[in-house]
Amino acid sequence: MDNQAEPILTASRDGGFLEIFDPFGEPLLEEAVFPGAGAIATASVDLRWWLLAAWWRFRRRVGPWRWVAPSPPVETGGLMSALLDDSGNSVVEVSESVRGATVDGEVRMPRGAQGDWIRWRLKAGHGEKFLGFGERFNAVDQSGNKLYVWTEEGAVGLGERWGRWLDGASFNPFANGPTTAYKPMPFFISRRGYGLLLDTFARVEYDVAATDSGAIDITVWDKSFRWTLFYGPGLAEIVERFTARVGRATVPTKWAFAPWNDEIFGSESVRECARKLRENKIPTTAMWTEDWQGGYWLPPFNKKKALYNIFPFRHSVARHLYPDLEAVARDLRASGFRWLSYFVPYLLRRSSDFREARDRGYLLKNKKGKPILVFIQWLSYGHIDLTNPEARDWFKGKLADNLALGFDGWMADFSEYVPPGAHTASGETGLEHHNRFPLLWQRMNREVMDEQRPDGDYVFFCRAAAVGSQKYAPVFWSGDSNTDFERYDGLPSNLPAAISAGLCGLPIWAADVGGYEVVTRGRDKELFMRWTEFAALLPVMRTHHGTHPNRCWSWDSDVETIEVFGRYCRLHTALFPYIYNLAHEAAERGLPAVRHLAMHHGEDPASWEIEDQFLLGDRLLVAPVIERNRRGRQVYFPPGEWIDYWTGDSHAGPGEQYAHSQLDHLPLFVRAGAIIPTLDLPVDTLVPVEPGAGLVGEEEALSTLRATQYGPGTDSYELSDGTVIEMWRSGEADARALANSRMIVRSGAEMALAPDALQSVAARSEPDRAITVRGACADIVAVNRDGNRLAAVTITGGPPRERLTFEWR
Template identity: 35%
Template sequence: MTSLQSDLSAPELILLQDGFTLCWQQRLILRHSAEAPCLWIGAGEADIDMFRGNFSIKDRLNEKIALTTASVTQQGAGWDIFFTRGDAVNAMLTIRVDADGRLAIDVKNDSTSHNRIWLRLAAQPEDHIYGCGEQFSYFDLRGKPFPLWTSEQGVGRNKQTYVTWQADCKENAGGDYYWTFFPQPTFVSTQKYYCHVDNSCYMNFDFSAPDYHELAIWEDNATLRFECAETYIDLLEKLTGMLGRQPELPEWVYDGVTLGIQGGTEVCQQKLDTMRNGGVKVNGVWAQDWSGIRMTSFGKRVMWNWKWNSELYPDLKNRIRQWNREGVQFLSYINPYVASDRDLCEEAARHGYLAKDAAGQDYLVEFGEFYGGVVDLTNPEAYAWFKEVIKKNLIELGCNGWMADFGEYLPTDTRLYNGVSAEIMHNAWPALWAKCNYEALEESGKLGEILFFMRAGSTGSQKYSVMMWAGDQNVDWSLDDGLASVVPAALSLAMTGHGLHHSDIGGYTTLFGMQRSKELLLRWCDFSAFTPMMRTHEGNRPGDNWQFDSDAETIAHFARMTTVFTTLKPYIKQAVAQNARTGLPVMRPLFLHYEDDAHTYRLKYQYLFGRDLLVAPVYAEDCREWALYLPQDSWINAWTGEQHCGGGELTVEAPIGKPPVFYRADSDWAALFGSLRHI
C-alpha cells in the first residue's frame, strides 16, 4: 500500500495491490479494485418521447463495461488515472484541486463508440443524502435512484394511487416519485461534503447500494466537484458560493398575500376590495390572464401572446398606478413560448428567432389544444428580443412582478442556434430562461423592486431565479402531490442551494373529480404564513374550487393569517437577508441546527423557519391534533405560551388557524413571537 499524498488538506491517493482509494479531507471518495471497479462505460441510444411536458425516457443500452484495470500517473498535486478493459476500451479520471480549492474529478470516456459513463462514489451504510434539486416525495434520498430530467411534475406522482393511474391512462401524465420541475446533479452527504456534476445531460443518481452511490451520465465526459465543511451551515455557504445566491426580496412581499385573480380589471378591483374590507393584508394582485384567456378541456388557460389585453383589462395602466399608491402591486404572467396563432409568434418567426425542427422549419410544440413556438434562447438576437418583450410589455406597463412559468418543454429533437444537442440543453434551459428574466430586471434598474417567480430550474437557477414556487400541486391531501409534498420540496431545494420557496395556496391541479375543499384552502393558508411569500391560485378550474372569498369565514381566516405573516416581517426579512449573504435557506431542515440529533435527519414534513421557529404543518384532513418532533432545546408553543424542553415527540392541539408552531425560548425574537398569541 502506497500513499501518494501526506497533506491532510489535499487529496490522498493510496495505491493498493489491484486498485486504489482516493480520500479528500478524511472522506473516502473513490474505492477501486478489479473485483469492485469504480468506473464503467457503455453505449446507448436515448429514446425520449415528450407529450405536453411529460417524458417517456428509455435507454437502448448496447453494453455496459466495467473498467477493471487502473494505472496512475502523478500530475503535479493531482493524478491521471487510466482505466482499461482489454485493448479497445479505455477512459480516464483526472484528479485535481481546482482554482477555488475544490476537489475536481474530470472523467472522460476516450472510446468514440461509447457515450455512457457510470461512476461509483464510495459511501457508508449510515449516510443520509439530500438535494438533487426539488424532490417532492422524499427528502432523504438514500435507498432509491433519482433520474434527473426537468419535466412536468406529474399528476399524483405515486404509481399506487388512482389519480396517478387516471392521469397515466389519459396522457402519460401521472408521474412518479422522481418527476420534478427542478432536477440538479448536486447532493449533500451526511459525511459533510457536497458533490456537484458540471453537466446538463440526462443523469441518474442511484443511492440504493449501502457502500457506493452510482452516478450514471449520458455523455462521454463530466466534471465532479466536492467541498467539505465542519458543519452543514458552512457546507451550504460553500455550495451557494459556487452556484450563486438569490438577492433579497422586494419590501412589498412581506406586506401580505398576493391574490391570484382572473377575469379582468373590475373583477380584480371587486375581489381586492372584498378582501381588504374584510381585514386581509393584501400586497398584490396577480392576474395571470392579463394577456387574455384560452378555454380548453383542461380548463382556463392564459393566452400566450405577451401583451396587455386591453379588452379584458381596460384602463389597466391607470389602475396599476392607483393600486401602487394604495400599497398593492400588480403581477402578471409570461413563459418562454409564443402561441402559434398570435402576432408575437409571427414576429419571432419572421426574424428567425424560433427553434427549428429537423427540416429547418419552426418547431411548434403542442401544449394542450394549441401550439407554441419555442423562442431560441441560445440565439443572442432572439434572447435580446425576448428580453425586450419583458421590458416593454411587462415592466413598462407597470408590472411589479410576474410568474415566469414553464421552461421544461424543450423537445430533444429541436435544432438550436448554438448547435448544441437539445438533449444536452434540455436541463440547462430553465436556468437560461431565469437569466433572461433576471437580466431584464437588472438592465431596467428594477432588481430588488420587481419579483418574478419560477417553477422550473437547474444548475444556475440559484443565481438568476429570485424566487421559486412549488409548481402545480393537486387540490387534495395526497402525500406525493398535495400540501404535504411542498415541505420536502422546499427542504431538498434548500440543500441544493436555493433558499427561497413558496407554493400556490390551495394547490392548482383540479382534475378527475378533485375539488379544493374549504379545509384544504385554510390549512394551506396556515402553512403559507410561515414561508417567505403568500400567494393564492384559483386553480385550472376555478369554479370547482373553494376560493379565498367563498365565504366570510374564509375571508376572516385570511385576515388572521396575513396578520401573522406581516407581524413576522422583520424576522422573515432578516432570514431572507441571511440567505442572500450566506446561502442559509429560509426554510431549513432541523439538522442544520441540531446536528447531533439523529432523529432530525429523518424528518421531511416539518422545518425550521429561520433559526428560531419550528413549523409542523397539518397536511391531513379532519385533524384537530397533530404529532411532531421537538429537538433538545427550550421551546414555547406560539399559540398557548406553554413551554417544552424538547428531545422527543409531542402531540398538540392544532385547530385551523393555529398550526403547530414553536419558538426557541432564548430567541432574540421571543417578544415578537409571543405577540402572535394576541392575534
C-alpha cells in the first residue's frame, strides 16, 4: 500500500444489530435483520459422522435456534455486551473494536449457556459478489452457493462425457460435491470493499445468498469465534491487510522458479529422464520422485492400463527400485538438478514405525485411548499427533534422514484426514483439530528444512492449507486433478482455484501438468499441450506422471510434444526475473502472483465476471484455452491497450475479441507500455553449477538481462536485486520509425546485438528495435534523422552484468 493515511472505519450496534461504515459513511457490513428473528442465534446439536470412501459425512439434529431479540445490547461490565432473546435471557456476548481500516470482533456464548453452534447472518446486497473462501475449484465468486470450511480430499470429477449431465448441478455423486476443497478458509472478500476472516479452526458452513438472496448465513460449529474485517476498498489493499495479520510467504530458493519434472520406476529411469531433458535443452532445475519408498503395478491389469500405486507408504528407500539412490542424487546434482521425494503424515499399521509411534504415544487416539486409524486406498495407517512435541521431533528425524540421503525437499502430501472422533495430546477433538492439522504439518516441515538447510536450498510443496499456511510452505499445488477438460475437476477448474487461492494469501501456486487422476479417460496429447501452456505462466511449473502412467501423454511422448513442451519451459524460465520479483512482492505485500483481473481493474464491472483468465502480476494477461477441440477463444481485455506477446498486435479494452490459438499457442498479452524483464541465455538450470560442467547455471543465467517494452508509454520497473529499468516510447514511434532510428549510447558500450537464445524466435515477431550493451548501467536514446527522440532506456543499480539487451515491440 502507498504511504498514505489509513482509512478510518466506524461501527455501531444501534438497536442491537451491527453496522460497519466505510470512511465516507456508507454501509460496509450489516447484520441481516429479519422479522421475528435476529442476526445471531445459538443451538444445541446432536452430531454423528461416518466415513464414505475418503470423505466424512455428517448427520445432525440441530435446534431449535435461539435468536437474539431486536433490542440494544446490555453492558456486561467488560468489553463484551450481552444480546438477549425474547425472554430476556442472554444468548450471546459480542464485542467490536475499530482500529483504522480493520474491525476486530468476537461472538461467544455466555458461561454456562446451553448450545453448541453459533449462527450469524449478514446482509448481501443485490448482485454483491463474495470471492475466496480458500482455494475453490467450482468458482471464484461463490454468490448463490452453499459451501463449508472442512479440509478434505478433493472432488473426483466425472469427465467430459459424464460431467456435462451435471453441469450446473448442486451435487456431484463423487466426494462431497463441487465445492469440496483441500484449502478451504473462513475468509471471503466482498465487492463492497471488505474482507471478512473468522479466526477459528472449527468447521464453518456458508450459505452465500443461496437460500435467501439478501443474506449470507454463517454457521460456526463452536461456542465462540473471533472475526476481523479488513477494509480495502480494492482487492489488493484487502489482501495486503489480511496477509499482514495472518502472515506472509517467504521467498523460495531461485531454482524453484524453473521447471520441475517427475520421474519414477527406479534409478535408471530417473537418470535417463535427466539425460533426455539436458539433451533436448529443456531447462529443468528439479526432478521429483514419489516412488522412492516403493511402487507397484496394480494387478490384474497389464501395465499398459494399470494403476501405478505408491501405497503402502513407508519411510525407507525401496532398494529394489533405487539400489544406488545416493549415487543417483550425486549424479543429478552434477547435472544441475535438485531432487525431491514424497511424504505423508501417516504410518502404515503393519510397519515398525507404527509400532514404535504407538508404543511411545505419538499417534492420534480414539476416545478409548487407542490409536485411531485412517484409511488410504484400502490400507490402514496411524496418524501422527503433531501437538505432541516428542512426536514432532521424532517425525522430523524421518525427514532429516531423507535429506541426508541426498534429497532436497519433497511433496508434503495429504493432511486432510484427521477423523472427527480423534483426540490429540493437547486435548483437542478431531472436530477442532481437523482444519488445524495442515498448518501443523507445514510448520513441522518448515522447521526441519530450516534446521537442516539454513541456506534455504530446499523446497517442499503442499496440497492442503489453512489460514496462514503461506508462512511455512514455500509452494502449493492444486491437488489431484482429473486428466480431462471437465469443469468440476479437470483443467478448467484449475483457473478459479489459482485465482481464489491467491486472494486468500497463497501466492506461489502450481498444478500437475496434465492432471493426475485417470478417472474417466487417460491424458491425451491435446490436454497435455493446453495444460503445459497454462502451467508455463504459473509461478511454478511442474509435471506429474499420473495415476496410470502408460495412459498419460507425457512431455516426451512424441517429437512435436518435446518441441512444444521445451518452448514453454524456456518461456517460463525466461520470465524468471519477473516471476521472482512477484515472489518478493508476495513476501513484502502479500499479493499473489496469479491475480484476479479486478485486482488491478476493480473499477471495471466486467473484470469482476472473468474467471477463466488471470493476470500474472500487474502486466501479463493470460487466457488459456481450456476446452477440447478449440482453436481459439474469446478474450476479455480490461480497460487500456494490450499488446499480443507473440505478434505485437494491439487490442483495445474494455471489451472482448476473438483470439486464434492453435494447439501449440497460448493467448498471452502485455499491458501497453509495460516492461517485461527476462533471461536470454540458453539456460539449463537455475541451480548453481560447477565450472566445467558444460551447463548454463544460475550465475551465468543471471549475468545477462533482456528488458522489453511493449507498445508506447513510460514505465519503470525495479527488480528484487535493486536494478531499476526505465523505458519510454513515443506514441509517434511506429515500427518503421524505430527500425530506422539512430541509437545514441550515452552510458554503456554497444556490442553486437545478442539474439534471444531462450525464447522461441519462430513463435514471435521481430522487435521493432533492439540494442545490446556491455556494462552495469546504461543510458540510451533512439532518435530519428531530425534528432527527435523516439524511445529511451536507462538502467541503474543492481549487480554487474556481462550484457544488457533492450527491445521495443
